[in-house]
Amino acid sequence: MALRKLTKLRPNHVSASDKGRTLPVHESSHIQSGDIIIVGAGVFGASAALELSRRGHTVTLVDPGPLPHPDASSTDISKMVRPDYGADRFYSHFALECITLWKRWNSEIGRPFYHETGFLVLAGGEMRPTGFEHDSLNVLLQLGYDVDRIDGRELHRRFPAWPSESYPDGYFNPTAGWVESQNVVSWLISEAVQSGVCVLETSMLRLLERGSRVSGIVTREGHDLHANTVIVAAGAWTPTLLPWLEPALQCVGQ
Structure with missing residues (x-):
């Protein structure tokens, strides 16, 4: 959407009467x-x-x-919105607050810009401390959020497109999704x-x-x-x- 279509153009001087215009x-x-x-x-x-x-x-x-x-x-079709940021508890908490606001915006706007589809995190081996996957899961649990632990068998059952033999450990966070960023x-x-x-x-x-x-x-x-x-x-x-x-x-x- 070109901004020039949102409001009438007026040239030159910007004054109090120009508030709310594209110039x-x-x-x-x-x-x-x-x-x-x-x-x-x-x-x-x-x-x-x-x-x-x-x-x-x-x-x-x-x-x-x-x-x-x-x-x-x-400016893109979509951007990921997630609170999974390794051991960065502050950023995870900040992202969770933002997700609450995204949901509020969905209600105010009357159409969904934020789509809560969840976020699947997979590890090529057992998740261990200091690893991104383990630390992300640990922070979310500390913050009181429910996540689903995913092993190879559960991965094959719920997400069969992913090879379970390659990803024996991981988790699924339902409090995440994507946003129609350009819109x-x-x-x-x-x-x-x-x-x-x-x-x-x-x-x-x-x-x-x-x-x-x-x-x-x-x-x-x-x-x-x-x-x-x-x-x-x-x-x-x-x-x-x-x-x-x-x-x-x-x-x-x-």
């Missing part, structure tokens, strides 16, 4: 954009924009477009616009700074966007926008 940036040399700028309209940027707008903030969402952007990590991002952006978020189809050239504080961004057209807070939600492009972070941020795979 191309053209001729204005100085644009006052409100108290929060979010760079990147993927799932993190779009969801942050929607939530902050609902909390009463004036939000400008900046992305080169088209939206959802075809190169964004969250979710389209919905988030549409809801953000309806909530009052101003979406600018442009990209960030650099940060604006005032003393030791970030005070906004400069767009690729050379326009200044001022804000009290700037959130960069650019995923793998973050080191390109903020090159001094490149040693600390590396894209490891997708």
Whole structure:
């Protein structure tokens, strides 16, 4: 879904009356954009924009477009949602909270974006401590979630497509599934616009700074966007926008 179809386009100046519109940036040399700028309209940027707008903030969402952007990590047919993260108890707990919210969104939207199909974890031998499979199972049990232990015989009975002789141990976690990721991002952006978020189809050239504080961004057209807070939600492009972070941020795979 192209964002330009969500709302009427208006050129040039961004003011309070432009909230909830999608705007191309053209001729204005100085644009006052409100108290929060979010760079990147993927799932993190779009969801942050929607939530902050609902909390009463004036939000400008900046992305080169088209939206959802075809190169964004969250633009895909589906993405897995699971709390199985080895020994990382914090991340597992965080993921389980998110699954609760996904179910709430399903109810609010009136159609399922999150599909709870479960997550099958298999090991090529007996699961042992420090292994991903064992530690994931252990954390879920500690958090009080029911999972089904799967041995070779049970694997053959329930999931016959998998060779039971190759995977003698494992488990099935029913509290997991997949999300229609591109459709979710389209919905988030549409809801953000309806909530009052101003979406600018442009990209960030650099940060604006005032003393030791970030005070906004400069767009690729050379326009200044001022804000009290700037959130960069650019995923793998973050080191390109903020090159001094490149040693600390590396894209490891997708």
